[in-house]
Amino acid sequence: MTQQIDRATAAPPAAPPDGVHSLQADGVHRLKANAVGLLGVVFMAIATAAPITAMTGNVPFMISAGTGKGTPAAFLIAMVVLAVFSVGFTTMSKHITATGAFYGFISFGLGRSAGLASGLLATFAYMVFEGSLVGIFSSFGANTVAAQFGWNVPWWVFAVIMLAINAMGTWFGVAVAEKFLVVLLGTECLVLAVMGVAVALHGGGPHGFSFAPLNPINAFAGPSAGLGLFFAFWSWVGFESTAMYGEESRDPKRIIPKATMIAVIGVGIFYVFVSWMAMSGNGIEESAQLAGSDNPMDVFFHPTQTYVGHWAVSAMQWLMMTGSLACGMAFHNCAARYLYALGREGVFPVLKRTVGRTHPKHGSPHIAGLVQTVVAIALVAGFGIAGKDPYSGTYTLLAILGTMAILVVQATCSFAVLNYFRTNHPETRHWFRTFVAPLLGGLAMIGVVLLLVFNMGTAAGTESGSLVLKATPWLVAAIALGGFGFAEYLKRRSPDRYALVGRTVLEETHER
Numbered sequence: 001m002t003q004q005i006d007r008a009t010a011a012p013p014a015a016p017p018d019g020v021h022s023l024q025a026d027g028v029h030r031l032k033a034n035a036v037g038l039l040g041v042v043f044m045a046i047a048t049a050a051p052i053t054a055m056t057g058n059v060p061f062m063i064s065a066g067t068g069k070g071t072p073a074a075f076l077i078a079m080v081v082l083a084v085f086s087v088g089f090t091t092m093s094k095h096i097t098a099t100g101a102f103y104g105f106i107s108f109g110l111g112r113s114a115g116l117a118s119g120l121l122a123t124f125a126y127m128v129f130e131g132s133l134v135g136i137f138s139s140f141g142a143n144t145v146a147a148q149f150g151w152n153v154p155w156w157v158f159a160v161i162m163l164a165i166n167a168m169g170t171w172f173g174v175a176v177a178e179k180f181l182v183v184l185l186g187t188e189c190l191v192l193a194v195m196g197v198a199v200a201l202h203g204g205g206p207h208g209f210s211f212a213p214l215n216p217i218n219a220f221a222g223p224s225a226g227l228g229l230f231f232a233f234w235s236w237v238g239f240e241s242t243a244m245y246g247e248e249s250r251d252p253k254r255i256i257p258k259a260t261m262i263a264v265i266g267v268g269i270f271y272v273f274v275s276w277m278a279m280s281g282n283g284i285e286e287s288a289q290l291a292g293s294d295n296p297m298d299v300f301f302h303p304t305q306t307y308v309g310h311w312a313v314s315a316m317q318w319l320m321m322t323g324s325l326a327c328g329m330a331f332h333n334c335a336a337r338y339l340y341a342l343g344r345e346g347v348f349p350v351l352k353r354t355v356g357r358t359h360p361k362h363g364s365p366h367i368a369g370l371v372q373t374v375v376a377i378a379l380v381a382g383f384g385i386a387g388k389d390p391y392s393g394t395y396t397l398l399a400i401l402g403t404m405a406i407l408v409v410q411a412t413c414s415f416a417v418l419n420y421f422r423t424n425h426p427e428t429r430h431w432f433r434t435f436v437a438p439l440l441g442g443l444a445m446i447g448v449v450l451l452l453v454f455n456m457g458t459a460a461g462t463e464s465g466s467l468v469l470k471a472t473p474w475l476v477a478a479i480a481l482g483g484f485g486f487a488e489y490l491k492r493r494s495p496d497r498y499a500l501v502g503r504t505v506l507e508e509t510h511e512r
Contacts, residue, residue, distance in 0.1 A: 039182075041245045041259040042266075047181045048129075048238020048334065049267055050327030051274075052188040052319055053136065058231045059275050060296035065458065066228020069284050070218030072276040077216055078232040079268025081444045082239070085410065086264050088417035088438030090257035093243050095425060097252040101243035102409050103341055107502020109416025113491065115502035117483035118409045119342055124479050125405035126335035127372060128398045129238070130166065131379035133328030135394030137162050140321045142390075148314065155390045159380050162325055166332040167373040184326035188319040189270065191312060195300065196277035198307035205280040205303070212284065213276050227458055230451040235271060237403055238330060239263045240410065244337045278303055335372045340365035345500040347490070388463075396460055397468045400452070405476050407449045414442030 059071060067074040092105050102122045107115025141158035145151050169180060199205055212218055222228055242259040279287040281303025290298045304312045340358070343351035355368040383394040421434035428434065453473065457464040490498035 037250050038255045038259055041242050041255055042262050043181050043185055044245060044330055044333065045239050045242045045259060045263040046267055047185050047326040047330035048241055049236055049263075050133075050188075050323045051185075051267065051270060052192060052316070052323035053327060054235035054271065055192060055274055055278075056297050056300050056316075056320055057136075058235050059278065060291040060299045062222075062228040062231050063279070063288055063291035063299065064223070064296065066222055066224050066231055067219045068222025068228070068288065069213055069279070070215065070221055071228065071232075072213040072272045072279070073216045073219040074228050074232040075235070075268060075271040075275060076214065077219055077229065078236065079265065079272070081441070081448075082233070082236055082264045082268070083261070084437050085414060085441030085445060086240075086260050087433050088414060088441055089240065089243070090260050091428065091430075091433045092417045092420060093256045093260070094253050095428070097243075097256070101240065101338075102413050103338065104502050105243070105413055105420075106409075106416040109418075109420035110412070112498060112501035112503075113484050113487035114412065114416070116347070116487040117480045118412050119338065119502065120483035121405050121476065121480050122409045123335065123338040123342060125402040125409070126331050126338055127375050128379065128405075129331040129402040130328050130335060130372065130376045131383075132395050132398035132402060133324050133331060134159050134162050134376060134380050135383070135390040135398065137321060137324040137328060139389070139391035139395065140317075140324055144317045144321055147317065156380075156384060159384075159390070162328055163373060163376055163380070165325065166329050166376070167369060169329050169332070181326050181329065184322045188323040188326070191304075191316050191319050192274045192300075193270075194312060195281070195304045195308055195316075196274045199277040199281035199303055202281075202307050204277075206283050206286075207280075209280060210284055213279055214272070224455065224458065226451045227455040230448065230455055230459065232271075233407075233448045233451075234399075234403055236264065236267060237406060238327075238334070239267065240406075241330065241334045244334060244341075281307060332369065332372055332376070335375075336365045336369040339368035339371060343368065345503070347497055347501055349497075392462050393466075397463055397466055397472075400456060400459060400469065401472045401475065404449065404452055404472055405479070407445055407452065408476060408480065411442050411445035411449060414438040414445060418442070 062071045062074065063069070089105075092109070096104055096108055103115055103119030106118040138155040138158040141161075142153055142155045145153050204210070219225060219229065239260065242256050242263060245256075278300050282290060282299065287299055290296065290302060295301075300316065301313050304316060339351075339355045342348065343355035344357075346352040355365070355371055357367055358365055379398065380394060383397075384390075386393075388394050388397070415438070417438040418435065421429050452459070456469060456472065460466065460469045463469055487498065487501060490501070
């Protein structure tokens with residue numbers, strides 16, 4: 001059963017610190033239970049990282065302008081840091097299962113005001129991420145169709161297709177989205193893995209195996225280590241979405257921690273291997289030349305053509321499309337669930353009757369999904385009308401905006417975990433899991449935010465002078481402060497509504 005604060009109808013745990021009440025009794029809708037298993041949650045999380053987009057889009061840039069020949073090592077560093085962050089994150093998920101994930105965790109750890117600020121910021125991040133992915137999908141689609149068929153199809157046609165697919169996926173529930181994403185994600189990972197294995201079986205490329213790209217010291221020897229490391233962390237954005245599927249999973253206490261670690265470490269090993277084999281397949285120096293050329297994706301296309309065949313290059317072009325589609329669909333689901341989590345608590349009463357409802361048959365946040373579709377349409381249309389290129393404009397600017405927002409929330413979550421276990425669950429407290437790991441994770445996340453701030457202009461490329469880019473830090477700050485301020489207003493003027501903030505959790509996980 002899903003529960004909120006302060007109106008218990010079933011016998012709650014003895015004197016819980018915050019109290020609970022039954023959503024079912026209050027007529028609050030919940031998501032469909034037992035709809036997805038471990039692999040489904042893992043696939044949903046990895047889809048947000050879009051491995052093929054992260055590899056073909058980020059690696060060439062990292063080689064030419066960031067971490068240079070130490071690019072695979074940059075992924076190794078990011079994997080270790082994110083794994084440390086995830087230790088505290090997953091420990092807390094064993095006690096609190098909330099569709100709002102960060103929203104719920106931070107509300108319990110740092111208080112309701114910080115929770116609402118973080119919830120709004122996370123919602124905003126996932127909402128703009130979908131618009132970003134619509135941009136890159138449209139660009140990949142137009143370019144692939146033009147290259148392989150000679151047809152000049154306007155980019156907005158692909159945008160409409162993706163928006164429609166995402167809307168339907170959320171309407172019919174997470175189980176349908178899971179099946180779709182399994183196919184898309186499986187094929188994109190397969191073609192990258194085939195390239196990597198083919199290079200390895202051919203002795204590591206023209207110059208054999210070089211272990212220099214795996215040396216962490218070399219990650220700091222490139223043109224701009226800070227920029228390259230930021231792009232490495234960027235390649236994982238969305239892995240934390242595992243927690244928001246807890247209410248719909250079959251055994252959240254077991255599944256969510258496992259799924260998070262699998263997503264972090266599994267993706268990390270994959271990134272390190274694929275980027276290392278791509279560089280080896282070309283040769284280290286040759287990879288730098290290709291990365292700085294007019295066709296930087298040849299860093300992957302060339303070894304694929306050489307060691308696998310032209311068919312694999314053609315397949316990779318299509319899978320870059322489907323990979324961005326899978327990523328966009330996953331972010332659409334994330335945004336819809338955050339909107340639903342905020343809505344069903346009644347903090348904003350009008351939202352409880354709209355986005356806080358679920359579909360009577362599918363148990364999906366269908367209204368929240370439609371609202372997110374409208375927002376994505378508005379973002380994509382607005383950037384299109386402004387004349388922005390779907391890739392260099394829409395994708396890049398919205399991705400930077402969303403990434404800054406979600407990194408701030410991740411850092412805040414680490415300190416929420418630290419504070420939560422300082423006063424709760426003495427049986428779970430551990431010097432590393434609930435103190436050192438969240439402390440180091442939080443400090444590291446602050447460092448990544450600073451990497452983004454200092455390298456934002458370079459990361460934006462041709463859009464470095466854009467007003468959207470210049471406004472990014474201010475927008476993030478305004479949303480966070482606005483959420484905090486509104487929560488403080490509720491605390492003084494409407495304590496009953498304030499008491500609900502971030503307190504919707506599963507009964508069987510509350511204060512275990």
